[in-house]
Amino acid sequence: DTGVSQDPRHKxxxxxxxxxxxxxxxxxxxxxxxxxxxxxxxxxFLTYFQNEAQLEKSRLLSDRFSAERPKxxxxxxxxxxxxxxxxAMYLCxxxxxxxEAFFGQGTRLTVV
Amino acid sequence: TQxxxxxxQFLSIQEGENLTVYCNSSSVFSSxxxxxxxPGEGPVLLVTVVTGxxxxxxxxxxxxxxxxxKDSSLHITAAQPGDTGLYLCxxxxxxxxxxxxxxxxxxxxx
Numbered sequence: 001d002t003g004v005s006q007d008p009r010h011k012x013x014x015x016x017x018x019x020x021x022x023x024x025x026x027x028x029x030x031x032x033x034x035x036x037x038x039x040x041x042x043x044x045f046l047t048y049f050q051n052e053a054q055l056e057k058s059r060l061l062s063d064r065f066s067a068e069r070p071k072x073x074x075x076x077x078x079x080x081x082x083x084x085x086x087x088a089m090y091l092c093x094x095x096x097x098x099x100e101a102f103f104g105q106g107t108r109l110t111v112v
Numbered sequence: 113t114q115x116x117x118x119x120x121q122f123l124s125i126q127e128g129e130n131l132t133v134y135c136n137s138s139s140v141f142s143s144x145x146x147x148x149x150x151p152g153e154g155p156v157l158l159v160t161v162v163t164g165x166x167x168x169x170x171x172x173x174x175x176x177x178x179x180x181x182k183d184s185s186l187h188i189t190a191a192q193p194g195d196t197g198l199y200l201c202x203x204x205x206x207x208x209x210x211x212x213x214x215x216x217x218x219x220x221x222x
Contacts, residue, residue: 004154006154031208033208033209033210035210040214040215040217041214041215042116042200042202042212042213042214042215043155043200043210043212044212045209045210045211048208048209050208055208056208056209091154091155093154093210095208100145100157100160100204101145101157101204101210102157103147103154103155103156103157104154105152105153105154106152106153106154108152
């Protein structure tokens with residue numbers, strides 16, 4: 001296993017379109033996180049899964065955002081009706097109870 | 113809500129110089145992680161420190177955790193262009209959720 005994998009790496013979309021990102025965590029990790037990072041800032045927590053259960057959602061995650069982890073393995077993050085303010089780097093991370101979080105390379109979203 | 117402040121925000125130095133960056137928390141750390149992030153990439157874990165007063169070394173990087181577990185420093189000796197990046201401190205806040213500082217953006221000029 002080579003680490004956390006995210007797809008796509010880059011996404012340019014028009015305002016109002018829907019986008020979906022995928023994250024494949026490290027295989028033995030049962031915890032999965034989504035973070036958002038804007039220029040000049042540290043990552044901000046969006047949501048957390050333990051296995052397939054979504055245990056917490058940040059207030060940053062508006063109704064237009066939805067995340068799933070259907071079989072406790074990969075996860076998807078969907079943004080509906082994108083807005084320019086959604087432009088950011090979306091980071092996925094995974095961990096087990098005994099390890100720190102390891103991050104993927106991120107998906108850079110640009111809404112035009 | 114815990115706040116992590118990092119200083120300086122930006123640092124530009126010549127290759128071979130030494131530098132120190134700082135991370136201060138508004139509350140006691142549960143466990144402190146330092147990450148480095150290169151442009152367009154995700155953060156990469158450098159080290160975890162847990163015990164107050166702990167010092168860890170990773171080649172030319174020295175990480176120090178304050179006795180009161182509310183502050184930390186990262187010292188780089190003889191910086192190289194490959195050290196360029198955004199240095200982030202983070203706390204797991206005793207839960208699964210990580211809180212990050214705003215980062216120190218380091219540029220090492222050849």
